[in-house]
Amino acid sequence: MVHSLRGIEEETMRSLTGCLVVMAIILGAGIAQSQTLEEYVKKAEDYQKSDKLEQAAKVMEEAVAKYPGDSAAYSYLGLYLGMQAGRTSDFMEAGRLVQRSFEMLDKAVSLDPRNPLARYHRGLMGVNVPEFLGKLEDGIKDLECLIEISEQSPDKVAKDILVSAYNHLAQAYQKGKEKQKAKLAWEKVIELAPETDLVGKAEKNIEKLSEVEQPQPEKKPDSAVIASLKQKVEEEPDNPDLLLELGKAYADARDFEEAEKTLKKAVSIDSTNVEIYKRLVLVLGELAAKGYDERIYEDTDLRTNLAFEVMGVLDKAVELAPDDTEMRLSRGMIGVQMPFFVGKLDQAMDDLNWVIKSDAADSTKAEALYWLGAAYQKKAMTNWIKVVSDYPDSKASRTVFESMRPAVKHLDVAKYRTPILAIDFVLGFRDELPPQTAVWIEDRDGQFVKTVYVSGFSGYAKDQQVNLPEWAESSEFSDVDGVTGASIDVGHHIYVWDLKDHSGKKVESGEYTIKVEVAYWPSLQYQLVSANLEVGKKEVKAVVEEGNLIPYMEVKYYPERTEGGS
Numbered sequence: 001m002v003h004s005l006r007g008i009e010e011e012t013m014r015s016l017t018g019c020l021v022v023m024a025i026i027l028g029a030g031i032a033q034s035q036t037l038e039e040y041v042k043k044a045e046d047y048q049k050s051d052k053l054e055q056a057a058k059v060m061e062e063a064v065a066k067y068p069g070d071s072a073a074y075s076y077l078g079l080y081l082g083m084q085a086g087r088t089s090d091f092m093e094a095g096r097l098v099q100r101s102f103e104m105l106d107k108a109v110s111l112d113p114r115n116p117l118a119r120y121h122r123g124l125m126g127v128n129v130p131e132f133l134g135k136l137e138d139g140i141k142d143l144e145c146l147i148e149i150s151e152q153s154p155d156k157v158a159k160d161i162l163v164s165a166y167n168h169l170a171q172a173y174q175k176g177k178e179k180q181k182a183k184l185a186w187e188k189v190i191e192l193a194p195e196t197d198l199v200g201k202a203e204k205n206i207e208k209l210s211e212v213e214q215p216q217p218e219k220k221p222d223s224a225v226i227a228s229l230k231q232k233v234e235e236e237p238d239n240p241d242l243l244l245e246l247g248k249a250y251a252d253a254r255d256f257e258e259a260e261k262t263l264k265k266a267v268s269i270d271s272t273n274v275e276i277y278k279r280l281v282l283v284l285g286e287l288a289a290k291g292y293d294e295r296i297y298e299d300t301d302l303r304t305n306l307a308f309e310v311m312g313v314l315d316k317a318v319e320l321a322p323d324d325t326e327m328r329l330s331r332g333m334i335g336v337q338m339p340f341f342v343g344k345l346d347q348a349m350d351d352l353n354w355v356i357k358s359d360a361a362d363s364t365k366a367e368a369l370y371w372l373g374a375a376y377q378k379k380a381m382t383n384w385i386k387v388v389s390d391y392p393d394s395k396a397s398r399t400v401f402e403s404m405r406p407a408v409k410h411l412d413v414a415k416y417r418t419p420i421l422a423i424d425f426v427l428g429f430r431d432e433l434p435p436q437t438a439v440w441i442e443d444r445d446g447q448f449v450k451t452v453y454v455s456g457f458s459g460y461a462k463d464q465q466v467n468l469p470e471w472a473e474s475s476e477f478s479d480v481d482g483v484t485g486a487s488i489d490v491g492h493h494i495y496v497w498d499l500k501d502h503s504g505k506k507v508e509s510g511e512y513t514i515k516v517e518v519a520y521w522p523s524l525q526y527q528l529v530s531a532n533l534e535v536g537k538k539e540v541k542a543v544v545e546e547g548n549l550i551p552y553m554e555v556k557y558y559p560e561r562t563e564g565g566s
Contacts, residue, residue: 063076069111073108105121120146189202229249331348423495424556427488431521453485470517
């Protein structure tokens with residue numbers, strides 16, 4: 001959620017000046033009162049520019065108290081509360097701030113439905129928060145309303161706000177799979193802001209959509225079983241039992257997308273059928289097991305939304321059958337594996353304890369006991385992360401890093417064809433989620449040469465990610481396809497560079513810089529380390545020992561082995 005909200009803050013900083021111009025137009029008459037409210041807004045803006053969002057929100061709280069019937073005052077208050085949510089690393093606090101933000105924005109729109117500021121601010125929030133909050137559709141309507149207001153009264157909406165609205169609307173359309181609308185919105189961005197850096201991004205997005213829209217290979221014909229069931233469903237479209245059977249058939253054929261659609265339709269018809277929920281959990285689990293892939297570029301909240309959806313289905317199933325041991329064990333196991341922000345760890349532990357105390361088979365109890373142990377480990381790790389985040393200079397914090405730091409291993413060079421450059425490093429910290437990590441090479445002039453490895457989310461999200469700024473700026477995502485892999489975690493890692501650049505061409509002898517960048521969430525811990533090494537005829541090594549997140553890095557160049565040499 002926090003990741004999604006950071007774009008609001010950046011966009012707002014660019015548009016706030018334009019908002020002030022609109023503010024003056026909106027308030028119009030009543031000069032003395034207008035100046036007073038403008039003073040509140042100006043003071044809040046100054047706080048925001050000084051990176052003091054809490055004070056900015058407090059100023060607008062005062063404005064709302066003084067002008068309880070003013071739409072603009074509520075709109076700015078909602079905006080600053082939303083920006084605060086994007087700054088905090090505390091997921092629960094972010095949720096509270098988001099809820100409060102929408103309360104203020106809803107009030108602003110109810111006071112004046114044609115207020116462009118209120119529509120813009122609420123729309124901006126609506127299309128940026130994760131989809132599981134259910135604000136996307138309303139956010140799109142708000143931004144469409146803003147554009148309609150602009151068409152009817154152009155002087156009421158500043159140009160930079162209009163450009164921002166089209167830009168965010170395009171992203172929202174893409175989330176909603178409305179690709180043609182997204183293309184048209186990005187074309188408007190190019191038309192309205194031809195001299196800005198938004199044009200390049202808009203053109204890339206249009207190109208990406210055009211690639212997606214190319215005719216896809218024809219799917220394999222339906223199996224006889226699926227074809228027969230589809231025919232029966234067409235004859236009885238409201239029969240949940242038939243839909244359940246069709247969903248199972250799709251799942252057996254590993255067409256999990258169709259299985260999901262079919263089972264969700266079955267649930268909409270019969271929301272009391274536990275068997276449908278059980279099957280839907282399995283299907284969603286298969287979809288979640290895919291890990292990060294290219295879909296993340298179009299929707300960075302894809303897996304977040306899926307996590308909440310899985311737990312929602314499990315909760316409904318357990319509600320319907322609270323004494324079903326299979327469902328309680330499943331919810332317990334999956335709850336332990338869920339990211340911390342889903343907030344189901346305590347519930348999972350309750351489920352697992354219930355299974356252990358039940359009359360379940362010993363093998364089932366053993367499995368529940370294992371996952372209960374994993375849950376306690378997760379709880380312990382949460383406390384360690386809090387030590388490092390809240391008391392970074394304490395003795396206890398140093399003890400945490402020392403206890404996590406693994407032993408350093410070494411590369412078996414005999415398995416490789418030289419020349420090569422080996423990059424050994426240690427990740428010395430474990431957060432609630434595995435970190436985002438990148439390993440890459442630059443030449444002596446700082447020019448990008450090659451990405452050796454990048455974590456799945458950042459690699460697939462490309463310019464949608466904000467975790468690894470140094471790698472992003474250096475690589476410009478030019479070579480991520482072949483090197484993006486599953487996220488690595490605490491431990492020792494070895495990567496080997498074959499001395500080829502991102503185009504596959506062998507590099508020349510000379511000095512190169514090896515960089516490793518790592519970013520953790522939700523603790524927001526970050527570190528970048530680098531080492532310089534001469535690639536040529538001699539074996540050379542460089543060691544960097546600094547910081548806690550990457551406490552050790554060794555880079556070693558192995559020249560080409562001569563005949564009979566080692």
